[in-house]
Structure formats: C-alpha cells, structure tokens
Amino acid sequence: MRIKNEIEYVIRILLYLTKYxxxxxxxxxxxxxxxxxPHLFSLRILKKLEKRGLVTIFKGARGGYKLTRPGSKITxxxxxxxxxxxxxxxxxxxxxxxxxxxxxNCAVNRAFSQIQNDFISKLEAVDFQTLADETYGD
Structure with missing residues (x-):
C-alpha cells in the first residue's frame, strides 16, 4: 500500500497554511x-479542502486561502x-x-479490521500544528 501523491500534496498544503x-x-x-x-493541481486540491471544510476560499485580486480552524484542530x-x-x-x-x-467476519477480516482501526487512531493523533512546529523548526 502506498499513500497517493495527492494526499502528500494535501499534507504539504495544510502544513504551509498552518505555518504561514x-x-x-x-x-x-x-x-x-x-x-x-503544480499550480493547477494545487487549485484542485484546495477546492477539495474547501469542500471538506478545512479551508476558506477568498476570491478577488487579494484572494487566496486560509484554514477554517487552527492547525492544532486538523489531523x-x-x-x-x-x-x-x-x-x-x-x-x-x-x-x-x-x-x-x-x-x-473471518480471522483475516478481524486482523485487518484491527490494523485499520489502529491506523485511523494514529492518523487522529497527529495534528498539523505539531507537524508544522517539527517541520519548520519552531
């Protein structure tokens, strides 16, 4: 299993917005x-982040993007x-x-179910403020 590039880009965008x-x-x-x-790819990702309620889009000449909540509240x-x-x-x-x-509900199903639950718990335990502080040296 491999994390998609798109998810990596989401993480990088959220890190940047958390920090800056x-x-x-x-x-x-x-x-x-x-x-x-790539700029067009980032625009598509930012639109998905808006749909998930993670960023707000500001239109116009001074437009751009901002997190809807602090990075410490985004996992x-x-x-x-x-x-x-x-x-x-x-x-x-x-x-x-x-x-x-x-x-x-066989033994394999139960094993993978536990692994999935552990994976989700680990994802929930890591917030973007912590990641930004560690990534950018604060």
Missing amino acids: GNNRIVASNEISDAEAI LRDAVESIEPIICIKDCINEPESCPLRRG
Whole structure:
C-alpha cells in the first residue's frame, strides 16, 4: 500500500497554511511555489479542502486561502479523508458480503479490521500544528 501523491500534496498544503497562514490569506501560487506542487493541481486540491471544510476560499485580486480552524484542530485523518473519504484497507472490513469466499467476519477480516482501526487512531493523533512546529523548526 502506498499513500497517493495527492494526499502528500494535501499534507504539504495544510502544513504551509498552518505555518504561514494563521493571520493572513495565502495566494495559491505562493503555496504552489513554496511546496513544489503544480499550480493547477494545487487549485484542485484546495477546492477539495474547501469542500471538506478545512479551508476558506477568498476570491478577488487579494484572494487566496486560509484554514477554517487552527492547525492544532486538523489531523492527518482530516487530510487523508479530504481525498479518500472512507479509509478502508480491505473492502471486506466495511462490507463483509464483498468477500468472494463468503467468509465474512473471518480471522483475516478481524486482523485487518484491527490494523485499520489502529491506523485511523494514529492518523487522529497527529495534528498539523505539531507537524508544522517539527517541520519548520519552531
């Protein structure tokens, strides 16, 4: 399993906004340039972040983006779910009937279910203010 580039870009955008956007509106090209993200791709990601309620878009000549809440209140889970709304490492965890062997809640299902729950808990435990402080040296 591999985290998509799109999720990595979400993380970089949220980190940047946490560090440099607390008291100001940040232009999309500033984010793109600073985080080495193709500009059009960053715009699509920022739109998804707006739909998830993580950023506010300000239009116009002085427009840009700002977090809707402090980075300390945004977790890695929020970032991942802005791209993958349902975190599911194996279909049979959320849909036991999808098992081609009709085993449903088997030992493998239970093991992956626990791993998924642990993964989600770990994502919830990491907030963007902590990441920004560690990344940018504050």
